[in-house]
Amino acid sequence: MNESETTKINAYRELAAKHVSAGRIIALFTPYTRQIAWVVSLLLVSSAIGMASPFMLRAIIDEALPQANITLLMYLAGGLIGIAALSAVLNTLQIVMSTKIGQSIMHDLRVRLYSHLQSLPLSFFAATRSGEIQSRIASDIGGLQALVTNTANELARNTSIVVMTAIAMFVLDWRLALFSMIVVPCSILLSDRVGKLRESLTHEQQVRLGDMSAAVQESLSIAGIILARTMGRAEHLIRRFSRTSQDVAKLEVRSHTTGEWQWQLIYLMLAMLPALTLLLGGLLLNSGAPATIGTLVAMIALQEQLLWPLEQLLVIGREMRTTRALFARVFEYLDKPVEIVESPDAVHFGRPQMRGAVRVENVQFTYPGALQPTLSDISINIPAGSSVAIVGTTGSGKTTLGYLLARLYDADRGAIRYDGVDVRDLSFETLTDMLGVVTQEPYLLYASVAENLRFAKPDATDEELIEAARIAQIHDSLAALPDGYDTLVGDRGYRFSGGEKQRLALARTILRNPPVLLLDEATSALDTKTERAMESALANLSKGRTTITIAHRLSTIRRADQIVVLQRGRIVEVGTHEELTSINGIYAALVKSGT
Template sequence: MSESETTKIDAYRELADKHVSANRIIALFKPYSAQIAWVVCLLVISSAVGMASPFMLRAIIDDALPNRDVTLLMYLAGGLVGIAALSAALNTVQVVMSSKIGQSIMHDLRVRLYSHLQSLPLSFFAATRSGEIQSRIASDIGGLQALVTNTANELARNTSIVIMTAIAMFALDWRLALFSMIVVPCSIFLSDRVGKLRETITHEQQVRLGDMSAAVQESLSISGIILSRTMGRAEHLIRRFARTSHDVAKLEIRSHTTGEWQWQMIYLLLATLPALTLLLGGLLLNSSAPATIGTLVAMIALQEQLLWPLEDLLVIGREMRTTRALFARVFEYLDKPVEISEATNPVHLSRSEMQGEIRLENVQFTYPGTSRPTLSDISVNVRAGTSVAIVGSTGSGKTTLGYLLARLYDVDDGAIRYDGIDVRNLSFETLTDMLGVVTQEPYLLYASVAENLRFAKPDATDEELVEAAKIAQIHESLAALPDGYNTLVGDRGYRFSGGEKQRLALARTILRNPPVLLLDEATSALDTKTERAMEAALANLSRGRTTITIAHRLSTIRRADQIVVLQRGRIVEVGTHDTLINAKGVYAELAKSAA
């Protein structure tokens, strides 16, 4: 084994030991313990009913047929048919119930993982490929689906059959039964060895599947296609995808063939058991307590009834070892810490109670994994209903300040207060009702224009949609489309220009009518004519509400009541446009360079 493979195995074992335990997996099934109990009862009843068949078979061979007792033969044959019919009915009910339980557990796990991901900090998504996240939700949980819907059911059923069959075998002849049990510990030992070998391979396989999913997500999006074609790199991407797919194929082969010779040893043991049992039974015919021919036939029948569920149990045991790798990947995400959480007793404000006053008090912030503070000693007072502009060169911390205002990150020190209340003490609902955000890169859903707008306000009327679109200077463009507001925006809104997407995002925020507007380069993609129209619209919209504008283009913030100039994460100037121009400082230099 190479050093790299040893490192991968050690890394996986550390991951699995940290995140996966039997109790944690069992906890997934606990909410459905009552339903599972019913399924187990059905399995036990079905197995117990099935145990009567070999005894009836022995009676047919040893009693009914030698004595030519047709009446007994008819009763026994009818009993065999009745047992088969009852078993089929019980199995049908049990399979339906098991499938419903399994799908419910998978649904709970998917929703739980999705909900947890929704609460993780931006730093997680900045460092994680979206294709990898999709792979864990779809591929990993999809792989677990077989375990909880089919495997768990088969485990319970086969276990009950094995136990009942073993009891019946010992009731028939303890000597033959004890001989038959010799193969069990050997088979379990070999099966466990194979499972251990394939578990690590399964984890590596899922990692590469995540890589493949990420490659598809990145290269087959509209942005990826445009990039590959304009750069002439389509062949390179195809080769890269082919390498990843080849790795997945090799791992798939290894996951099914590693330890195969040991697995075939199990098949050999199970296949030779009936012949060895007949040999032992023949030897016992000359003993003081001989086994009857009927007993031997019934024992062979019970062995057949024992061997296929035992074989299934060994396969299940092997598969459960490999699914541990899937649980490790899912639980790893579920154990990611939630950095932004709601206060234990959060403050709730109604819309009528919100004024829109904002105070930043000695705010300090450093991104995780970095040593240099991004923002230091930021203190700003924003009176309700006024407009404030945050300006500065690239890397000055403007967008980071916007993240903190929206509580996408929490400050390391100091405080941000809305209407005198620390943002960390506000309920999530109150903060989202109070603050409307339009970012530099607006995100549109793959849905109609109307659905995108109603994402902000699901109960908005058509008239409200039109009014918001008019304020955002986008209504005329939408009305001119063949399907109007029912037009599909396409993947990430690529059907629209950059300026149209920004105006749609602005209209979506306007629809919520928040008392505070945060515009992070919200007009950066607009042409001069539209920008002027937007300026007038925003001026009307800003009356009676607080507006914070983060901007590179200083032409959009000349009329701001207060301009805050950032440089290297610190405030270096505060004032109006005219005051700062006359001061001939940093702002004046920015204005001069932008002219």
């Protein structure tokens, strides 16, 4: 094992020790204790019934056949058939019940992980590939499906069979039973060793599967295809994907073959056991010890009944070690801290109570891991119903301020208040009702136009959709489409142009009718004619509504009641367009540069 592999194994073991424990895994099953108890009861009854078969077999060999007692033979044969039929019914019931339990646990875990990811800070998604996130939800949790639906059931069933069969063997002949148990501790030790070897490989394999999932999502999206073809890099992407796929294939081979000779040694010991038992039984018979041929045959039958579930238990033990790696990856995400939380005493506003006054007080913010603050000592007073524009060069902190206003991050110092209430004290529902946000890169769902608009207001009528689209200057374009508002927008809205997507996003926000609008470069993709129409529409929309515009194109904000100029995270100028141009400062320079 080279140094790189040792480092990976140590890193995985540290990850597993931090996030995974038996109690935490058992807790997934706790809500279904009653249903599990029923399954266990069925397993115990089925195993107990199965114990009678070898004793009936001994009676057939030692009594019914030698005495030619056909009546006894018929009863015993009928008993064996009845036991088999009853066991089949009980096994069917417990398999159906355990599968339902397993799928419920899978559902709970998927929803729990998805819900937790929805509450994680924006910084997590900025630093994590979406393909990796999808891999954790789909591939990792999918890999656990066998454990919670089949393995847990098989573990309980095979354990009960092994215990009951072992008891029957000792009742039948304690000497032969004790001899049969010699292979058990040796097999368990070897199986555990193989499981440890394969566990870290499984984790590494899932990491590479995540890489492959991310590569597929990035390169086979519409944007990825356009980039690859226009740059002539399709062959490069194919080679990169091929290397990742080859790594996955190699890890797949290693995860299934590492320790295989030790595993075959287990099979050899189990295969030798019946022959050695027959040899020992023959020696006991020759020595005059109290034993019969029927006892020996019954013991071999019990061994067969013992060895198969014992083999399954060893396989399950090995698989449970490898699924620990999957639990480590899932629990790692579940343990990510939630930074933006709702206050226990959150303030709730009804829509009629909202005025839309916004105040930013001495705000400072530094991104995680950054050495310098992105924003420092930011103070802005925005009266209800007024319009303010935030301008500045690239990197001045405009968009970051928008993130803080929407509470996608919390300020390190200072406060942002809506109608006098700190944004951290507002309920999430009140904040989303208070503030409508349209970003520079609008996101559209893979759904119809109507469904995208109704994402903001599920109960919106068709008339409301049309009115919002008219205000956003997009209705005529939609009405001209063959399917109108039922048109599928395509992956990330690629059915529409950049300007059309921005107008759809604006219509979606307008539909919610928030008292405060935050427009982050919301008209950057519009042509001059549409932009002018939008300006007029927004002017009508902004009446009685607070509008905060983050703009790079200064032509869109000349009529703002207040213009705030940022530079290197600080406010350097505040005033109207006329006031700022007259002092011939930074804003005037931006205007002259044609920005």
